[in-house]
Amino acid sequence: MNADWVEQVRAGNPRAIARAISAVERGGNEARAVITALFRFTGRAHIVGVTGAPGTGKSTLVNEIAKHYRRRGQRVGIVAVDPTSPFSGGALLGDRLRMQDLSGDAGVFIRSMATRGSLGGLAAATADAVKVLDAAGFEVILVETVGAGQNEVDIARNAHTTLVIEAPGMGDDIQAIKAGIMEIADLLIVNKADHDEVSATVAALEMNLNLKPKSENDWRPPVLKTIATTGEGVAEVVEWIGKHRAYLEANHLLEARERARARAELEMVVQRELMARLLRGVNGTKIESLVEQIVARETDVYAAAEKLIG
Amino acid sequence: MNADWVEQVRAGNPRAIARAISAVERGGNEARAVITALFRFTGRAHIVGVTGAPGTGKSTLVNEIAKHYRRRGQRVGIVAVDPTSPFSGGALLGDRLRMQDLSGDAGVFIRSMATRGSLGGLAAATADAVKVLDAAGFEVILVETVGAGQNEVDIARNAHTTLVIEAPGMGDDIQAIKAGIMEIADLLIVNKADHDEVSATVAALEMNLNLKPKSENDWRPPVLKTIATTGEGVAEVVEWIGKHRAYLEANHLLEARERARARAELEMVVQRELMARLLRGVNGTKIESLVEQIVARETDVYAAAEKLIG
Numbered sequence: 164m165n166a167d168w169v170e171q172v173r174a175g176n177p178r179a180i181a182r183a184i185s186a187v188e189r190g191g192n193e194a195r196a197v198i199t200a201l202f203r204f205t206g207r208a209h210i211v212g213v214t215g216a217p218g219t220g221k222s223t224l225v226n227e228i229a230k231h232y233r234r235r236g237q238r239v240g241i242v243a244v245d246p247t248s249p250f251s252g253g254a255l256l257g258d259r260l261r262m263q264d265l266s267g268d269a270g271v272f273i274r275s276m277a278t279r280g281s282l283g284g285l286a287a288a289t290a291d292a293v294k295v296l297d298a299a300g301f302e303v304i305l306v307e308t309v310g311a312g313q314n315e316v317d318i319a320r321n322a323h324t325t326l327v328i329e330a331p332g333m334g335d336d337i338q339a340i341k342a343g344i345m346e347i348a349d350l351l352i353v354n355k356a357d358h359d360e361v362s363a364t365v366a367a368l369e370m371n372l373n374l375k376p377k378s379e380n381d382w383r384p385p386v387l388k389t390i391a392t393t394g395e396g397v398a399e400v401v402e403w404i405g406k407h408r409a410y411l412e413a414n415h416l417l418e419a420r421e422r423a424r425a426r427a428e429l430e431m432v433v434q435r436e437l438m439a440r441l442l443r444g445v446n447g448t449k450i451e452s453l454v455e456q457i458v459a460r461e462t463d464v465y466a467a468a469e470k471l472i473g
Numbered sequence: 474m475n476a477d478w479v480e481q482v483r484a485g486n487p488r489a490i491a492r493a494i495s496a497v498e499r500g501g502n503e504a505r506a507v508i509t510a511l512f513r514f515t516g517r518a519h520i521v522g523v524t525g526a527p528g529t530g531k532s533t534l535v536n537e538i539a540k541h542y543r544r545r546g547q548r549v550g551i552v553a554v555d556p557t558s559p560f561s562g563g564a565l566l567g568d569r570l571r572m573q574d575l576s577g578d579a580g581v582f583i584r585s586m587a588t589r590g591s592l593g594g595l596a597a598a599t600a601d602a603v604k605v606l607d608a609a610g611f612e613v614i615l616v617e618t619v620g621a622g623q624n625e626v627d628i629a630r631n632a633h634t635t636l637v638i639e640a641p642g643m644g645d646d647i648q649a650i651k652a653g654i655m656e657i658a659d660l661l662i663v664n665k666a667d668h669d670e671v672s673a674t675v676a677a678l679e680m681n682l683n684l685k686p687k688s689e690n691d692w693r694p695p696v697l698k699t700i701a702t703t704g705e706g707v708a709e710v711v712e713w714i715g716k717h718r719a720y721l722e723a724n725h726l727l728e729a730r731e732r733a734r735a736r737a738e739l740e741m742v743v744q745r746e747l748m749a750r751l752l753r754g755v756n757g758t759k760i761e762s763l764v765e766q767i768v769a770r771e772t773d774v775y776a777a778a779e780k781l782i783g
Binding site: 217218425426430433434450458467468472 | 732
């Protein structure tokens with residue numbers, strides 16, 4: 164990277180930003196150097212997590228939300244945690260459409276992160292990519308993940324405001340309830356509101372919310388209807404994101420969320436670093452020989468772990 | 474637990490099995506003692522992972538598969554990794570229906586694992602629950618997870634045979650492709666085959682399979698149609714699970730899968746144990762003070778991790 168890459172990232176130079184994110188994606192010392200240089204410039208962006216099952220129209224909605232912010236003159240970063248299939252080469256149609264739709268606007272930066280890497284690796288890279296965009300002065304950062312997975316949910320939850328997207332008529336069930344992600348929602352959005360069964364879905368979500376014991380200053384997630392393909396309802400979503408931000412500030416909860424984010428990230432980095440250190444100190448044949456012993460039922464996995472850590 | 478609990482588990486005593494699984498769910502020394510005692514009796518079951526998005530009818534299909542094995546006189550264990558919402562108290566309707574359907578048959582043991590715990594904790598507990606059922610002599614163990622999440626996918630992939638369930642007409646997309654789980658499928662199943670769009674879904678899956686570069690002894694996942702609510706197509710699924718098992722054996726791949734399973738489990742246990750040891754050696758206020766420093770941007774997360782590991 165150029166000597167003045169930090170200045171270039173802060174000035175919003177797209178190539179410098181792209182290079183910095185590629186570095187954090189590769190991990191290791193390079194990722195570390197990027198974050199060490201940039202972290203002091205972070206903390207200004209409002210981070211919005213967007214999660215929901217495949218097929219709910221999440222990506223289209225994220226695009227429309229980004230466009231709405233753009234019309235208000237705000238700069239928007241998008242980090243899409245994209246599950247990619249090695250079969251299809253990793254490029255999803257939705258991603259290409261998205262690029263066409265928003266490209267050429269310097270006020271928007273879009274980056275897809277592949278889930279191909281290791282479990283912890285992706286969460287760390289996503290968190291670091293958000294920091295790069297934050298340091299680059301994007302006022303709103305949308306982090307989009309496929310819901311239902313614990314890991315993806317953890318990524319979305321590390322946001323200031325979390326949107327859970329639902330679509331009507333996808334089987335008999337409310338996916339957000341089945342997937343256990345109701346409780347991370349600050350805003351519940353029923354997209355594809357022009358389809359049948361939309362009122363049944365809204366009613367089921369409202370009913371589920373009513374089951375939650377409430378205290379006085381509790382935030383009750385609004386259930387909003389959108390049609391992402393036409394942009395209908397998107398203005399209201401953006402308005403509610405603002406309301407949620409104001410609620411966090413008024414109740415001194417922004418700092419609590421920041422603290423939770425920091426704690427989760429610290430734990431993640433420590434865990435990876437401990438593992439890396441262990442692997443540097445052990446030779447591969449020792450691990451393989453322990454694996455063989457487990458397969459032969461000569462030792463159990465806990466005893467083998469003990470031998471490895473020593 | 475009783476002094477002869479190992480014998481009772483091996484004899485298939487449901488209460489002893491339930492107690493042993495509860496112990497592995499609680500984790501720690503108790504989990505360890507159970508696995509240490511039982512691991513030598515494991516390795517005989519055929520482990521079948523079943524994954525797919527919410528709403529695909531996975532649970533109903535798993536039940537029908539279990540019933541089919543029962544008719545052939547085989548004993549079946551079911552481990553359902555159930556995302557539960559704290560709002561709804563964790564008891565899902567599907568689970569209660571399932572219990573009614575199969576309860577009273579000593580040849581079936583069903584256990585739900587909640588995703589409420591920590592990320593690594595659930596995967597470890599699930600792997601250990603499978604070992605308990607394996608030691609208890611269940612010939613087939615079905616492990617059901619909600620697809621789309623990396624963690625859930627990892628759980629399903631640690632099986633001898635992995636079924637990926639799809640349903641037609643859930644939005645415009647093939648969820649298995651969008652969720653990046655095509656490549657872990659040994660069998661692809663389009664459930665709800667009485668719905669519209671079933672042939673479009675089958676064709677899309679077949680087309681996607683054709684994109685995969687093939688070598689000579691490669692297994693090509695069959696695309697099977699089922700209607701779980703009537704049991705249609707279930708016999709063929711069970712037949713294909715058998716064919717896949719035979720394929721693994723003929724190509725000496727069963728051992729390779731066992732080895733991969735052992736390696737993944739070893740890594741998981743080592744990671745948790747390293748973290749637990751670190752936390753025992755550090756006092757909580759040190760962690761909190763580092764978190765505060767990160768929030769105040771006085772230190773970055775990598776430097777904080779360094780200080781913690783020391």
